Amino acid sequence: MRDQDHIQPGGTRVAPNPGAAPAEGPRRRRRRATAARPLRPVRRFAGVLAGVAVFGLAATLAIAPDGPPTDAALIAAASSTGHGGDRVQQVSVGGEAATPAVSTDSYTASTGPETLIAGGTNHDWAKLVLVDGAFPVTEANVTVILRWMRQENGVDNWWNRNNPLNNGNGSGGGSGLGSYDTLATGAYYAADSLRRYSFYDAIEAALEAGDSADATAAAIWASPWAGSHYGNGTHWSTRPVEAIEAPASAWGR
Template identity: 50%
Template sequence: MNFSRRLLDARHTLVPGRRAPRRTGKTLSVCAASAAFTLIAIFLVPPAPPSAAAQLDAYIAAHSQAITVKETVQLGGIDRDSYSATAGQQSLAAAGTNYDWAKLVLVSGGWPTSDSNVTVLVRWMRQENGPPSWFNRNNPLNNGLGSGGGGGTGSYPNLVIAAQKVAENLHRNPGFGTIAAAFAASAPTNITEQAIWASPWASSHYANGSHWHYSPVPVVKAPASAW
């Protein structure tokens, strides 16, 4: 072996005790770039929208009311100039429209007959049967409880019983608890409607609202025989 070859072999031979040069700077740069990419990805992903139940809880918390009365307060006489009463079953049945039936559901469930609650119910009825035939089979919301049709295809003897059965079903089935709570709070229509879509009332879930309609629902009176 000549001198040049020996010199070349010596240059490629590690000296005992000497470590190979470390690439610390390059490794740290790669780690920093990876961490920065992860942080960017996290901030770019939008947060999930709140559920209907969460929105309802927020609404109730924001609109809760309290009153404080002093112990020394004295009550005087109260004069009443006029009296009013909430429409009952007989008067609602006598009027006989789809809006009256919606109020009948609310009265049967012990919920306020507020504009928002009535609006949601008549929209809901439109999705199930349509305004011209909202009283179809005396089952406006295609309720399965007590109608003889588990899929909502059954019928009731009259619309009064139908309203009572809807209220009963919303109260007793845990899957409809958020709907009942929304009615009790007279929540905004969008919150109550989201609770309906999320519930198991319809297997389609109304396409999560994409099949829902918001135009005014016409007033349609049912035949007297339906009541």
Template identity: 55%
Template sequence: MAIPAALAVIAWGAAMMMAPPPLPSAADTARTAAQSSAAQLPAQSLTVDGTVPDISVVRDGYTATDGAQTLAANGTNYDWAKLVLVFAGWPTTESNITVITRWMRQENGVDNWWNRNNPLNNGWGSGGGSGLGSYDSLVTAAENCADALHRNSGYTAIAAGFAASAPTGEIEAAIWASPWASSHYANGSHWSSRPADVVKAPDDAWG
């Protein structure tokens, strides 16, 4: 009778090993339901009304101005004219540059515009009250020219013309009327309005 009892014990143990797993908790059930619901959500889309206007974004423009080193490296009379304007804080516009290059031609001629490193025969800081002084470089000359036009009350109309980038005739008339040249350029009759040739100064004139 011992054998049937042993078989009963073995059968009971096998039954215990084949018992079903425990039921899931309430939290597990809720998590599974949420995941299933999320998986079944329809794809989302966005529709824009065709009457909505297209808005273009306009960005601010920008400009760049050559510095003293770049202008000196180029080294022409037009570069010196720009340098005066840069030091004075005035626009480097075509009309302003045209006036200064014409003015330089009246003072020293275009082929030797760098004479004594004083293109406009400026007496301000050059050691020559009559405008026959000289500067150590064309850069220094440009600085002193800008300074003179700003600080000498006799040149107020010239400075205002450059600041406003006025028409060439308006600025030139202010130059003729000023005390810059004792001849006043014969009120303009000794003044050429044709474009000045582009001429490069020797490198050593720039310092």
């Protein structure tokens, strides 16, 4: 018989090799196959890992908590507990149930000049002096101004010449014997004197503190403008001062 050419991969013909061993080709193929065998366990292991991952994801989704119920689910749940055609839950309150009271507390601004003028009493005038002078309107400050007014003009006629503290500043009269057109004007000038003149400094400081009528009274007694110094307090009454309203004309009304 005639020898045939061998064909290598790719279609190339080569001459036969009579000296080559017949089993050479198959042995090479077996070696390649043997060298490839170790890859099979790795592929199997990778497959196992992939299976475990899929199982873990499925288990996680299975135990994940449900999201919040939708409005439709809530309505369906409420409807399932109803009876007959009325499926809406109702709550009734007995007639004896008490209605909670509504608080009507409110906060008001500090008393203004117009309110004090409308009040018209000696207490209102004392407060008006403090407001005009930007002093704190405290109980101690109102008390000492009222006592001071009583020492100057008495209580029954405290609005005399619309000048309760016998102030010479702006009144047109010496020794504090001048007058003002209204009590409101007299309050303004009394506050102006306390703030303007240095011989009132100790009184001004005591009114700024606003916590002791006695301390302010002592400053009044010691002031250089007070010739008699009110007997250093012996001519100074501390009894309560009653509220007395001045005539409307004294307030310019």
